[in-house]
Amino acid sequence: MNSKDQFGAFEFMCRERAALARKEMEYWLAEAEEWKELSKSTASLIDGDAAPATGFKKLRINSRSSLLGSTSSFCRRDPT
Secondary structure, eight states, X not given: OOHXXXXXHHHHHHHHHHHHHHHHHHHHHHHHHHHHHXXXXXXXXXXXXXXXXXTOOOXXXXXXXXXXXXXXXXXXXXXX
């Protein structure tokens, strides 16, 4: 293989890698955007600022209960 062929092969390889990197960049940016939106939508729930949906009461987590126990002992309805 002469140097002209090698240069052409390297050029092709670089263009292929750039195309792949672009696809990967688009994927990772989309992933980041999804996590950003999830963070926004759950932030108010985590901070306790969100009002419960109509017809439902807020659940209070009993921190002394075991995760291995029944769910009824883990989550208790807020009496308020």
